[in-house]
Structures are given as structure tokens and as C-alpha cells.
Amino acid sequence: MNTDTAQLDNLQAPEVELDPIESHVNSEYKYGFVTDIESESAPKGLNEDIIRFISAKKNEPEWMLEWRLKAYSHWLKMKEPGWANITFPPINYQDVIYYSAPKQKIKPKSLDEVDPELIKTFEKLGISLEEQKRLTGVAVDAVIDSISIGTSFKEQLAELGIIFCSMSEAIQEHPELVRQYLGSVVPVTDNFFSALNSAVFSDGSFCFIPKGVRCPMELSTYFRINAENTGQFERTLIVAEEGSYVSYLEGCTAPMRDENQLHAAVVEIIALDNAEVKYSTVQNWYPGDKEGKGGIYNFVTKRGICKGVNSKISWTQVETGSSITWKYPSVILQGDNSNGEFYSVAVTNNYQQADTGTKMIHLGKNTRSRIVSKGISAGYSNNSYRGLVRVGKNASNARNFSQCDSLLLGDKCGAHTFPYIEVKNNTGIVEHEATTSKIGEDQIFYCNQRGIDTEKAVALIINGFAKEVMNQLPMEFAVEAQKLLAISLEGSVG
């Protein structure tokens, strides 16, 4: 009798095994902590005075203030876009603090002078400036709450004529460049969120690669939202002159918060003749808790223009965070023979919503574009791909290939694709394909058969699913991206 029961227990034992998909849903956000730094903030709300305050605070020239005010007056006339496949309670734009800077009276010259609290924050994130500097040779322009606090490798870059600094510094020191290019790709009137950004942006990165220079290292910026109730409005501008090359990395993590935070960044890229810009992002803002409470609202406008012939812009993104992602990194292919690429992995879990994709606007002759988008949805989340491929009247011999695949983990989530294809030239060839599926039982079985347990098998399959995009990431980033994918889908990725 006893032995019978024991045998029965033995038989039942394996069933206790956790469903990998179940368990990843329970995973916690690992980067949730608050750095205690006194902030010097503007009062809540938005009006002309706040914009004047920001501009004065940053000691900006008159033309910059005028530019901001122009954007603000446009923003007032605009309506929040409602077409995306996302739902969120209305944002009270008067309840946001538009400027908050870590209190630092003297600008540090080296990392040693930087507030040790800040350094610690980066260490917790595993991206210590010191370590990065030593091990990877990456120049890091770290941004905490809208102010650059440490820039490294600056001198080395300066020798080559490369300008890599914070936007506020660029406005002071290179006003002619900023004035020429700022708003030339994303004009102040472009959309609701970019207009807001143009009016209130506090800082960001500026990068200028002179003619014929190949940037010897990956340029990288870490963004981090810190003070409570602070919207972060980053402005990034990258200009690649004739024949130059740069690979730019952007990554972000944000501490755990209950209140929703607004993030409306703008990134502009200009590539002149024969230039190439590679822009990679790992986005891991706080996604909200298991009930969908909190999390970052990420409304980003990213656009590049291949202005010159044979130029190339490539966007790679790994989107794991934010409760709402609204982001469409686009390329305007104006120069003949120019090339645009978009590689994306978007992972949504719990109640996250992502509406992301790209726009490829073919204007020049012999332009090419390639879109690879991989969406992974789990929990109660919704993941949408929204893309536009437009071949203009004069864009002869344009070529586009798009592929968007969705993977569904669980039956409460959704995967959506909204590809728009507009072709006005008969010499163009445009292809689009999309699939939606789940991890097949036969695939799991195949792995199990070969001694790979279910959890590892799921990890293997997801990694394989995203590999096409992951391969596009620079070495320094690939490790982190793998880590984030693992955290976002903990339990299903090994």
C-alpha cells in the first residue's frame, strides 16, 4: 500500500514543473530603485514662462528661445493623436514637471568629480562608466534627468574633429551647426509629441562626424528618468558629413514608479553623401507592474534622412520596457542609391502596449529599404507593428522588403500588424510578408526529445526568433539586449 502511494508520488512529481510562460509573467522589474539626489525643478505645468525658464536656465541664445516658443504655439493648436492601437487615460500636460536637473554647481571635468550617488546608479544598472571606459572603450554620455553629467573619451574624439556632447553644450559652442540642422528632419510642426519636445526639451546628445571620418568607437548615451513626476524630453541630433560613419547606441532603464511618466524624445539623423549612420536602441523603461499600474509612456519621434547619394541609415531597436510605446523610427531616402534599414524586436508583457514600426519614404532613384520586425507578446499585452513603405513618383527602381513576424505567448495577449504600402512608380518592387504564430508543440517536443528541457527550449526558440535583429546590434549592446530579453520574459528565456 505504502509503496503504491510512493510510486504514485513519483509519477506525479514531474508535473509540479512550472510552466515557463506562467512563471515569466511573475518576474519583477530588476532595475527599480530611486536615486536620492536633490533636484532643482521647474514648477509643474506648461506655459510660455516655463519655456522661458528652461531656456534661461540653460543660458540659451535668443534664436533658440524663439524656436521653442514657435513649437509651443504650434503644439497648442495640435491634438493628441488617437490613431495608434493603444489606450491610456488622458494625460494632464499641466501636471508634468518640464525641467528638473540634478543639483550640481560646478560641472565636473572627470568622472571622479561626479556625484557618487549617480555613479552608484549606473553601477546597479551594470553600466558603470568606469568599467565601460576600461573594458569596452565606449564613450558614454550619461544623461540623468535631462542633464549630461559625464562625458568621456571626448578628447580622443575631438582629435578627429568629431563633436560628441550634450545638446545644451552644442547650443553654446556650435550654434551654427545646431541652427542649421535642428528641426530639419523633424520640424516643430511635425506631430503633437515632437512639437512638445521642441518646446521643452531640456537636454540630449549632439553628434557631428566631419567629412571622411570613420568614428573609431561606438558612441553611446544612457538615459534615465529619475525625479518623480518628471517628463523627460530628450533631443538628439546626429549629423554625418560626406563619407563619414558612426554607430550610435542608446539605452535606457528607469526606476520603479507608481505614477505614469511621460517621455517624448526626438531623434534626428542627417546622412550626407556616402555617409552611414547606425543607430541602435535598447529600451527598457519601467513597464508598469503586473496589474498594469505605473510605467513609462514612451512617445518618441525618430527620423533620419539619407540626404546624399549612397548614404545609409540603419535603425535597430530592442523594445522591452515602457507601459506604452509609440515609436516609428523612419528613414527618408532622398539621395539616389540610398539605403534604409529597420530591425526591431518588441517584447510586451503584462499590460504593456506597443505600437511601433517604421516609415520608409523612397524619393531618390535606386533606393533600397529593408524592414525586419519581430513582435513577442505575453500576458495581457498588445503588440502592434505599424509601418509605411512609400515609393514616390520619381523613385525609380526602388526596392523594399518587409517582414514582420509575431509570436504569441499566452491567449490573453494580442498581436497586430498595420502595414501601409503606397507605390506610385511602376519600376519599384515592394514585398511584404507577415506571420503570426505561437511556439509550436512540435518544436518543444523536438527539443525535449534531444534532452533540452521545456524552459530552455522556449528560450532557444525565442532567441532564434529574434536572432535576425539581435545580430544587427553592436557587440557592446548585444550582451545587454540578451539580458533584457531574458528579464522581460523571465522563465521562458534562459
Place this chain on the structure above:
Amino acid sequence: MDTIAYLKERFEQLQTNPVNQHIKQMRDEAFTEFTQTGIPTVKHEEWKYTRINDFFGKDYHFTTDLKEKAFTISDLEPLQLPGHEEANLVVFINGHFHPELSHTRSEELEIISLQEATAHPQYSVIVKKHLGHSAAYHKDGINALNTAFIQEGVFIHVFKSRTASHPVYLYNITDARNGNIFAQPRCLVHVAQNAQVQMAETFATIGADESFTNQVIELVVEKDAVLDFYKIQNDAPNSKVVTTTHVHQVGKSVANVVTVSLNGGLIRNNLNMVMSAEFSEANMYGLYLGDGQTHIDNHTVVDNRQPNCLSNELYKGVLNGNATGVFNGKIFVRQIAQKTNAYQSNRNILLSENASVNTKPQLEIFADDVKCSHGCTVGRLDEDALFYMRSRGIEEKTATALLLHGFALDILDKINHEGVRTFVEGFITKKLDL
């Protein structure tokens, strides 16, 4: 007078006529909805590429007279489909059912007016349940506009366990010999359990003035029934057509819809497949050959509401001259609809410099255990294939025509009625100048 005010006047006039209470109420609700939305403009997402509102700025006749005396049987002759002598005919003139020209020849089905059906002891239940079901899928005003003016519609019933021996031919004719015409035909088709029917419909405008047809046809397919529906559009350049074909599979059934659009001014086809029963199958095939100024827009929706359904969709288009093609295919898979297989493909060939195409294959999926895919291509004729034929002494024009014919044949093969298929193929051969 602006459009809405004018339509409101006509609507109020219509409502004073004696009519069944159910229809009167439906019209009321629909008109209220219409006044809120109005005629869709290009700002409406579903109408982004198709502009129809300019017609309503013109003077047009909104015929509420029940009989169109001017149209005679001799006018109908050239518009007939092959085999019409035996087929069941349903003729709409300017949106009104014309009983004298229509014929019920098969004993397996019955064709009566919607008004009659609403009062019919047996059919009234069906009408109440299914008439206006498409409204939930079209919140753009144009569907509501048709419902608001339901008057002389048609109800077709295919009897249980019977296979219609001859097809039903639907002629949507607009007589634009005396001014611009706005016509709104309406149909409700009920294919009872285990029944089978083939239907083909055509659109024709006679006269030199402009016509605008806003058609709604709702088809209910019961358990084990099979429906074949062929829409053939070969109309005049002065015609504008908006059609809504709403197939509701209430029982496990098979529905095949083939849409062939060859000529016309502006064509907008809404095709909905609502799969409300497990193990249903829906096939949608479309072919559009546009040239001149023709604008052809196909919007399809597949709504998978139950598990284990299969849907197949293939739309192919060739655009020449200044023609514009639009394709929008939506696949919804609801959370309950596990094990759904849904395939969609849209292929376009652009032949001329000024032809353009806008396509948007869209998937919205809420169930995880599904296999869904869509693909779409836009390109020109395969140069290798052309070269192959040229090198064998076939002149370029013929080679092009041959390739296009082959491209179109995929869809033509899906027409199961031989008479209709030969008829359509004849048009295509002529159009390609083979």
C-alpha cells in the same frame, strides 16, 4: 442645399410612406447614425485612399418612385449573363427591385421583396435577426445611408437541403439617361441548412450621366450550406460603385466569394466574412484589372469568432494607365478562436508610369494557437519570363498579354460556374488584347 440636409428631406419624405414598423425603426436608427458621421471623406481611415464625397456635391436624382418605367426588357438584353434563360433573375433598376423583369425559375429557392419578407410568417424572424448585421462592421455612414433608405429590397431564401439547379443572377442597373443617379440596392440572402446556391452579380450603367451605386447585400449561411458568390464589375467610366458584401456563416459552412473588377469609374468593395461557427471555411478571391482613370478599392474583413476556422484570401491586381488600386485586408482573430488558420495574399503588377497601388494587409490577433500569415507584393512583370518568350520569337505585346493572362487565371479558376467563368474570361482576353 448641403448633402445631409437634402438627404434628410428625402428621408423624412420616405418615412411618411406606409411601411412595416421594424423597417421604419431600422431606417430611423440608421439615419440618426448617418447624420452623425456623414459621407466618409479621405480623413476617415477606411477611406484614406478613396474619395467618394465629391459626387454628393453634384445634382443627382434620388429616385423614390417605385417603378422605373423608362427601362424595358430590350434595355436589359445586352446586359444579360450567359445562361440567363434558365437562371433566376433579380433585377434592380436604380436601386429598386423590378419584379416584372425578375424571374424565379428554380423551385429550390424563393425570391420576394424585403417588405413582404418582413411580414412573412416564416421569414420575418430571419429578416429581423439578420437584416442590418453588416452595420456593426461599417461605422462610416455609407452603410447606414443604405439602411436608412431601405425600401424595395429583395429577400432570397434557398430551401433547406436543396441545391439550386440554376444560379441566381443579380443585375444592379442604373439608368443614367436622364441625369445623375444615386441608387441603393439592398439584398438579404438566406441559405438554409444543407442548401447550396451559386450567385453572380453584375453592375451596369446605361446613359451618359453619372451614377453612384451604394449596394448592401447580406448573406446568411446556415449549417452545412455552401455559398458561391461571384461579383463581376465591368461598368462604364461614369459609374461609381460602393458595395458591401456581408457573409455571415452562422453554422459550419463553406463560402466562396470571387470578385472580378474590370472596368468602371470608381469601385469600392467591402467584403466581410463573419465566421461565427466552428470548422467553417471561407475563400475570398479577387482580381482587378484597372486602366484609364479607374480606381479600384477592395476592403476585406475576416472576423474569426469561433475556433477551428479556415480562411484563404488571394487578391491579384494589374494596373495600367492612370489607374489606382487599393487593397485593405483585415483578419481579426478573437481570443476564443483558437486553431484558426488564416491566409492572405495580395499581389500587384504596375504596368505604367502613372499607375499606383496602396495596400494594407492587416492582422489583429488575440488568440495564441493560430497560424496566420499575410503577404503582399508590388512589382512589374518578371523580366526573365518576358525575355524567355521574346527569345522564342513571341513579340513583346503578346508575351506581356500571355503573362498577365496567366497571372489572372489563378483567380478565374475559382469561378465554379462554367458559363460565368467563360464570360469573364472573354472580357479579360479582350481587355488584354490576346
